[in-house]
Amino acid sequence: MLYDRRVPTEGTGLLNPHERFTALYTTYQARVYGYAVSRAGHRLAEDVVSETFLVAWRRLDDIPDHAQLPWLLRVARNLLRDGFRQAARRESLEAELRTWLEEAADAGEHATERVTVLRALAALSEADKEILTLTTWHGLSTAEAAEVLGCTRAAFFVRLHRARRRLQAAIDTTETGTSRKSVTVSGRKPR
Amino acid sequence: MSRKPDAMDRLAMARPASLDRGSRVSAADMLVTATTGSAGEPSPGPSRPGRLRPAAAPARSRRWTPLWAPLATTAIVVLVFTLVTNLAPAPAVLTPPRANQELFDLADRIExxxxxxxxxxxEVAVDGGHLFSGGYTLLVVDRRExxxxRDPADPVLTQRWRGSARPATAADERRWxxxxSPARVKGHCETGESCGSVPVxxxxxxxxxxxxxxxxxxxxxxxVGEFTMADLAALPTEPAELRKRLRAYHAIWYSRGFTRSFEEFLPxxxxxxxxxxxxxxxxxxIRVLAGLPTTKVVGAVTDPLGRRGISVDFGGPEGFVVYSEKPREELPVRYRQILDxxxxxxxxxxxxAARTALGxxxxxxxxxxxxGSESGWTGPPASPVKGCEKGR
Known part of the structure; x- marks a missing residue:
């Protein structure tokens, strides 16, 4: 039997590329979107999702069945790392962080706690933010997070440990009120 | 006594709700974007994720195999005799025809x-392909629109129809x-496992x-680029200016990690x-494309929807293959663009098919x-055809 893989067979139960892609998108677009929001703000998140899944379509056969989400997030990560509209991204992310703080402040219960943590997070480097949120916000296992970052699990644990320490320090700093300036969103550490 | 939450616990509790909104683009719309945006089909081969690949030449496919010998540049000199208005004997004018003269002529005709x-x-897109199974050939077609x-405030309408198969020729219909006369025909699963079927x-x-x-x-x-309707309307009508503008779009691609050169991008x-x-x-x-060294007019053809057109090969060392999984076999194909x-x-x-093989x-x-021939400018309202159901 000769099969042209461009032949559409959608809706037939065949796992043709269209259906595989649709399943992939339906399953993971929200997760990729969440990651994109945390890295680039919601203004650019749609673009990141779109670019990521365009790559996914082109590389459908390369996506490992057992690690589809890490693969997608790695694509999104590389897109962002490769200079994806840097200036716009910085602005978008800063706006996003401000929105998070405003929303956290209006959250009622635990509002202060959430604002404190988000202020502390905002003061960390991009790399620390990413490591910390991959497991806490995006629900990845350590193995998956290591896959996204392209490092070993051991290396991931080391980096996570260091990032966690810096987050704790930033929280302490914020809580003791030694830094009451407006939140730093450029990724620099608090003084 | 409960454990005091550590920094990670506290961070988890501070997770913003906005992360859960998800994209507003539906899977169907994304598929439309992907299939039009990446020329129709996924590309093959192992690769590290995340590095964008070169902008696809139009609708290339899984595997690139060298098919095309370098174009022979045979200069054919034609003597053209013209008459001057006073009917005096005309001087002989040596007029070497340009390569791809048919395309330059086409540009002259339409501008x-x-x-x-x-x-x-x-934009009506009709995609078709052949499926060989059970001693007959089926044409599998799907359609999207x-x-x-023009005004982004107006809604975008997309419509998709599920693919279906029909015997490709009268002889195939007799065999079918x-x-x-099976109502569904067995398809082929990429994994080689038993799969579903295609409705006839x-x-x-x-x-x-x-x-x-x-x-x-x-x-x-x-x-080619991320164009708004206004961007498209602003594309220059002068070839040199157009190349300049296209170079800017290529630069955007290139900045995103595409490694294809401007010359490779142009086709x-x-x-x-x-x-x-x-x-x-x-x-x-058309004038820009006609001037590319890799462009070659193949000739007049009838396209798959029965329309007369000019077949053009935009060259390059690449062709793509059709294959079967079980056993794995590949068939090189020639790729052509057909212009009105x-x-x-x-x-x-x-x-x-570039050779006779594999059926x-x-x-x-x-x-x-x-x-589809219905493609082109039209007026509102953008409304789905009768019987079309709302998708997600």
Missing amino acids: RLPAGGGAYWR TWQP RAAG AAAPEDCRYTLRTDPAGIYPDRT STVNLLGMPLSPAQRAAI PETGEKLSSVSY ATEGQIMAYQAR
Whole structure:
């Protein structure tokens, strides 16, 4: 039997590329979107999702069945790392962080706690933010997070440990009120 | 006594709700974008994720195999005798024809055609391919349609019809009937496992539509660049200026990690000929394409939807293969773009078997992506066809 893989067979139960892609998108677009929001703000998140899944379509056969989400997030990560509209991204992310703080402040219960943590997070480097949120916000296992970052699990644990320490320090700093300036969103550490 | 939450616990509790919103783009819309934006099919081969690959030449496929010998540049000199107005004996004029003269002629013919207009650009895509199974050949076709508004405040309409199969020829129909006229035919699963089947029907059916506004207003075919309708309207009509503008779009691609050179990128601009442009803009694109060293006019052909067109090979060392998984076999195909000789618009992209093998005959159409004749400027309202159900 000769099969042209461009032949559409959608809706037939065949796992043709269209259906595989649709399943992939339906399953993971929200997760990729969440990651994109945390890295680039919601203004650019749609673009990141779109670019990521365009790559996914082109590389459908390369996506490992057992690690589809890490693969997608790695694509999104590389897109962002490769200079994806840097200036716009910085602005978008800063706006996003401000929105998070405003929303956290209006959250009622635990509002202060959430604002404190988000202020502390905002003061960390991009790399620390990413490591910390991959497991806490995006629900990845350590193995998956290591896959996204392209490092070993051991290396991931080391980096996570260091990032966690810096987050704790930033929280302490914020809580003791030694830094009451407006939140730093450029990724620099608090003084 | 409960454990005091550590920094990670506290961070988890501070997770913003906005992370859960998800994309507003439906899977169907994304698929439309992907299939138009990446020329129709996934690409093969192991690769590290995340590094964008070069902008695809129009509708290339899984595997690239060298098919094309370098173009022979045989200069044919033609003596053209002209008469001056006083009917005096004319001097002989040596006029070497330009390569791809047919394309330059086409550009000359169309550039002064009246530009169309309308609130919407309707793009009808009909994709087809052949499936060989059970001693007969089936043509599997699907259809999708996009109404892209000139004003991004207006909604974008997309409609998709489920693919269906029908016997490719009268002889195939006889064999299909002899096999008991099965309502569904067995397809082939890429994994080689037992799979489902394709319904046999005269035309694609089971339509689903979406109707929603897209404030960004990016035209769905992104193979050349991310154009708004205004961007497209602003493309120059002078070839040198157009090249300059295209170089800027190439630079955007390049900055995103694409490694294809500007010269390698240019053939993909043939896809602009299926976008909402004026005849003068199309003429400029055709002139740019005609001047590329890799461009070769193949000749007049009939496209898969039965329309006369000019077949063009935009060259390059690449062809693509059709394959079967069990056993794994591959068939090189020739790839052609077919242009409308009256308007310069792209009619279809077609792949032909490059040799007789695996049940295919050399020159046979293996797959195509055709633009329906209904494509073009139209007016509102953008509304789905009767019976089309709302999709997600």
